[in-house]
Amino acid sequence: MQAALAELAAITAVLYYLGWIRAAETFRYFGVDVGILGLSSADFVLRSPPTAIPVIITLNVLTVAAIELHRRVLRGVLASIDRRRLRTVLWSITCLTSTAVVVLYVRFEEWGSRLGVGLPLLLTFAAGAAAAARRTPAPGRLSDAFASAALMVLAAIGLLWAFTLYGAQAGRHAARTFYDELPSRPAVTVYSDRLLVLPGATWTAAAKTPASSAYQYRYQGLRLLARTPDGYLLLPERWRRGDAVYLVALGDGVRIDLAGRN
Incomplete structure (x- = not known):
């Protein structure tokens, strides 16, 4: 034994x-x-x-x-x-x-x-x-x-x-x-009530989002790398080695939406 x-x-x-x-x-x-x-x-x-x-x-x-x-x-x-x-x-x-x-x-x-x-x-x-x-x-x-x-x-x-x-x-x-395979990875949309610094992502101001939205900014063009205890590690969809990886912490003013790719 x-x-x-x-x-x-x-x-x-x-x-x-x-x-x-x-x-x-x-x-x-x-x-x-x-x-x-x-x-x-x-x-x-x-x-x-x-x-x-x-x-x-x-x-x-x-x-x-x-x-x-x-x-x-x-x-x-x-x-x-x-x-x-x-x-x-x-x-x-x-x-x-x-x-x-x-x-x-x-x-x-x-x-x-x-x-x-x-x-x-x-x-x-x-x-x-x-x-x-x-x-x-x-x-x-x-x-x-x-x-x-x-x-x-x-x-x-x-x-x-x-x-x-x-x-x-x-x-x-x-x-x-x-x-x-980065282009086929889950697409990530980040909603935030404040301006975030995410170079490589495309963002839309409140004027182009529903008036009832609680978030002022929407960031797209991101891909999921990994989940951490504090939030998500995200990559721009055109990421190149040496570029930044973004850690977006979850909180009251941030929402993360994930969407699979066909």
């Missing part, structure tokens, strides 16, 4: 992290800090499936493929290789991959960024090769336990780093998709 709860907690933590990374990168594209949206932990978890499901499917496929490859091919090949020679090869692979990770990380902007998730997975691969190259740890020896724990941490860091890069990439893709 405890093991199942621990696994559930770990999965939930990963889903939350992926959802947070995806949302943060999506709204960063529009110059908005995700913190002002007031999203809960459940909101981030619910936003994670588009990012998490491909990762889970890929990991399961790779795991099954690796098990089958080891059972059908590698087990016999490894049994025929001298253990000392095999460890030498594995240590050589570890040194090469570790050096590559360090060099690519130091020159990340020039070289490392081109690999995407390949760079952190290279770190995980290096940790796995080192673990396979080590002799069987002696029971109770502190140094062996420390080395095993350090390799596990490095492998986990590589996977978490890969999740971060993948989640950020998914967030940027979602933002670009939102931008491309």
